[in-house]
Amino acid sequence: RKEVEQDPGPFNVPEGATVAFNCTYSNSASQSFFWYRQDCRKEPKLLMSVYSSGNEDGRFTAQLNRASQYISLLIRDSKLSDSATYLCVVNRRKGYSTLTFGKGTMLLVSP
Amino acid sequence: GAVVSQHPSWVICKSGTSVKIECRSLDFQATTMFWYRQFPKQSLMLMATSNEGSKATYEQGVEKDKFLINHASLTLSTLTVTSAHPEDSSFYICSARDLGLAGVTYEQYFGPGTRLTVT
Numbered sequence: 001r002k003e004v005e006q007d008p009g010p011f012n013v014p015e016g017a018t019v020a021f022n023c024t025y026s027n028s029a030s031q032s033f034f035w036y037r038q039d040c041r042k043e044p045k046l047l048m049s050v051y052s053s054g055n056e057d058g059r060f061t062a063q064l065n066r067a068s069q070y071i072s073l074l075i076r077d078s079k080l081s082d083s084a085t086y087l088c089v090v091n092r093r094k095g096y097s098t099l100t101f102g103k104g105t106m107l108l109v110s111p
Numbered sequence: 112g113a114v115v116s117q118h119p120s121w122v123i124c125k126s127g128t129s130v131k132i133e134c135r136s137l138d139f140q141a142t143t144m145f146w147y148r149q150f151p152k153q154s155l156m157l158m159a160t161s162n163e164g165s166k167a168t169y170e171q172g173v174e175k176d177k178f179l180i181n182h183a184s185l186t187l188s189t190l191t192v193t194s195a196h197p198e199d200s201s202f203y204i205c206s207a208r209d210l211g212l213a214g215v216t217y218e219q220y221f222g223p224g225t226r227l228t229v230t
Contacts, residue, residue: 004154043204043221044155087154099145099219103154 003027004102006088012108017078021105023071023088032091033064035073037084038104044087047073078109114138115207117222124195124229131191132225134205140185141207145219146178149202161188195229202226 006023013019025033033050048055050062050071061074071088085104092098114137124130134144142163147155159180161167167180179191188207192199204224 008152041202041224041226043224045221046218098157098160100157101155103152 002102003100004088004090006086006102006105008103008105010106010108012110013078014110015078015080017109018074018076019078019107020075021073021086021088021107023073023102023105025069025071025088025090025100027090027092027100028066028069030069030090030092033062033071034089034091034099035060035062035071036087036089036101038087039084044101047086075107078107080109080111083107083109115205115220115222117203117205117225119225120223121226122228124227126196126229127194129191129193130195130227131189132203132205132227134188134190134207134222136186136207136209136220139207139209141188141209142185143208144182144188145206145208146180146188146190147204147206149204149224155204158190192227195227197229200227200229 004025011019035047036044037047038044048057048062050064052064054063059076063072085106087104088102089099116135118133144161146158148158149155157170158173159167159169161180161182163182163185169175177193182188202224205222206219208219
């Protein structure tokens with residue numbers, strides 16, 4: 001089983017739609033969780049950290065379920081500029097060392 | 112915000128030659144830098160962790176004699192792909208972690224990546 005698994009997509013949605021991505025991780029000792037965004041041929045950029053209580057940043061909401069070892073990202077009111085690949089990232093220790101990346105889920109938002 | 116630069120951004124080289132990629136932290140000091148590789152439609156895979164002034168720690172399956180890492184200062188790490196072959200063609204991304212205050216962990220910042228094509 002891969003350490004971090006994501007549906008590769010692509011998810012094709014119209015502008016304004018709500019879309020959700022899920023991710024599962026295999027290491028129950030994982031401590032920190034993140035969503036990164038990666039545009040084509042670019043480096044990944046941190047979108048948001050994921051906290052146990054769930055957290056929201058504007059149109060983006062992240063949830064963590066430690067019991068099921070599952071992380072989600074919800075994007076509301078999708079914009080064309082949200083088109084990218086979203087990477088689920090976990091770390092075995094607190095903080096940012098030794099990040100393990102999922103393959104990513106591609107999102108395509110169309111007019 | 113913090114910026115990490117990489118040079119070159121892309122390189123084409125012939126099989127058997129060596130290529131050096133530089134990674135610099137521009138406005139912060141990085142005790143630790145990470146080197147990743149990403150093949151098309153694949154996830155970023157950590158190749159090695161580089162600590163300033165000491166030998167790099169390589170991930171399983173990464174040949175340390177082929178991928179030479181030098182982290183000579185708090186703002187510069189280099190990755191040299193020796194005797195490159197077409198299968199080494201990939202997107203190489205470095206990442207740097209802010210030194211920060213003792214006991215405080217800061218975000219990893221990623222460089223823009225270097226696209227290597229070996230012909």
